[in-house]
Amino acid sequence: MTAHHPGEQLLRRYARGDDDIAADQLWAVESHLETCAPCRGRLVPDPIAETVWADLAPLLEHTPQMPSARPWRRRLTAWVSPTAGPWLAMILVVVFVAVLLDRLSKVAPGGISLVLLIAPVLPVLGVAASWGRTLDPVYELTASTPRAGLPLVLRRTAAVLAVVVPGLFATGASLTQWLLPCLAFTAGTLALGGLIGVTRAAIALVALWAAAIVAPAVALSRSPGAFDPAATPVWAAALALGLLVIALRRTAFTRLGANR
Amino acid sequence: MPQLIENLGSAVVVLRRVRAIRGEPADLDEEHLVRRVARGDRAAFEELYRRTSPWLTVRLRRRCSDDQVVAEVLQETYLAVWRAADAFAGSATGGSAVGWLWTIAARRLIDAFRRRAHHAQPPTAGVAEPIARAAEDEVLDRVVGDEVGDEVGDALRTLAPELRQVLQAMVLDGFSVRETSVLLGVPEGTVKTRARRARIAMREALS
């Protein structure tokens, strides 16, 4: 740095507290000292600083220092809601159990796959844990912050999908069969959640799925038509509708939810 | 291959250790000292104090005539550095450790003033704080630079003292309107007006 180091006299006057130093000189000295260690070293130790040190040094003994920060944690909470962790773990366990049951009961009548049956509603649980009064104790506080809103909700939803989708993918179930329903249900939860609260929306959609698809499939012992290739346009339409409603009602996530 | 990775890994560990051991506190810059303090190094803390406290004391004293308050702020500042050095070490990368040392001290100075102020001032018209950087602020940034150019220097010199005070608090010390108002003991509206007048005066002097 080719800075002008202040002269000895100016520095002395500055340290003494003289108030007749020209404004521009004073300004230059102050900003220079902030960046120049050698010049800071030229200042004579102040009696106040020495007294303070005498008080401070013995204090250090009894003053605990913060433990090493966990930077990964900060990065994680920027994406995953702090409440969602156990739920995500639970989702993975559920997937694992479903795979296990599928493997055990090769006899599955009509070839119903349990993994497929639960796949569409899996992310719904994680989404409910990410944004809602019931499951998040800090919900009201979060909703009052500038970061609250659709971007935060989408971030957290993305984190849920980042766990659920690879988890389901690993089961070996056919991607084309579950991915679209999975996304449609996720979008549906948020869309409906903007109207009646995310937790309620999650419960409603899971109930709807169980009643309309799972129950008949189990009762009739045949794979539901919802997974037929013919159903793809329907799922795509549902996804599109969900996204549209979310986009139209995006401000809903900056206020307290409708459910109280 | 795994062997190689293992070797590399231990080499890195050794290197880190060497780096940590090498160099007495006296040879390190302030950023490194803070990192050492974060690991509980008392010698590094003492060195940091020895090196920065004369400067910080003078700077505080030029803003507060009460030695008691200066001592209080000094102690609180360095105690905070000791306590939270790890967090500070993380955020001081790239920036100057000395710069944030001032920020910590400055906030605490304001707190001390607030404690003393209590209800001395009647509530007056509030003022929204600055939101975005105005183009003219680039001019002020030139002022903050290490070297104060002749023209800027002249402009500063001719500025009325009360305007200069506000400019110094807000630009040089990084205080907000509210903090400046507490520091100088004038209402926020006045701070805002003076800041605007100062800016206009500077711009005129520089054009």
Added chain:
Amino acid sequence: MRNTVTAPTTYAWEIEARDLRVRVGRRRMAVDDVTLTMGRGVHGLLGPNGAGKTTLIRALATVLRPTSGTLTLLGGLELRELRRRIGYLPQDFGYYRRFTVREFVEYMAWLKEMPGRDVPSAVQRAIERVGLADRADDRLKTLSGGMLRRVGIAQAIVNDPAVLLLDEPTAGLDPAQRLRFRDLLTELGTDTCVVVSTHLVEDVAAACTDVVLLADGKLVFQGTPTQLAAAGTAEHAGDSPIERGYTALLAGPKRHGSW
């Protein structure tokens, strides 16, 4: 980056409500036709349970949208910008049990979109101001109720808000902590518009520059604690002049028998 100077937006009051109504649920108008202004200082929000204090604070915290009327905060900033300057402690302050005090306040600072560089020092300062420096790195689940309240206050002040909204902040604090909290309130009130809802009348007497009294969602009184005290006579129930004033105003001619 340092603070810079920009064109000013002046406003007379930090909080300005005109004919404010806030509906809760389908029918109940929890805040009904309230018109008030609040500037810097400590404003005590008093009233019986169900008077609408929490709903009013929630509306001020921008988490509830007014049903009708106008509410202008800090001269009418855009919502996101406004929220960066608000501190809020909800009545039922929830927290993450596994977070440490520092992690929680840091997380809130992130939610409040504070510049990353400022966060460590702001967090440390907020924790020190509520007197939790020694417990800064303890997990929240190990703290007592009073300490958790203080964590709540720390997260509310971490962004150095211009409007600070505290809903029942003294609940769970022991007498010594309440005294220290009043000092902090007074200190904050020098350059912040602080709104504190409380049912403890003595808190108001000690720390507030201004009292707002709500009953049934309506504004019954706004004035200084002295004016509140002056409203009461020896015949009214209460241990202190302010309590007697409180009883007198609530039992006004229109609402006798209700409390």
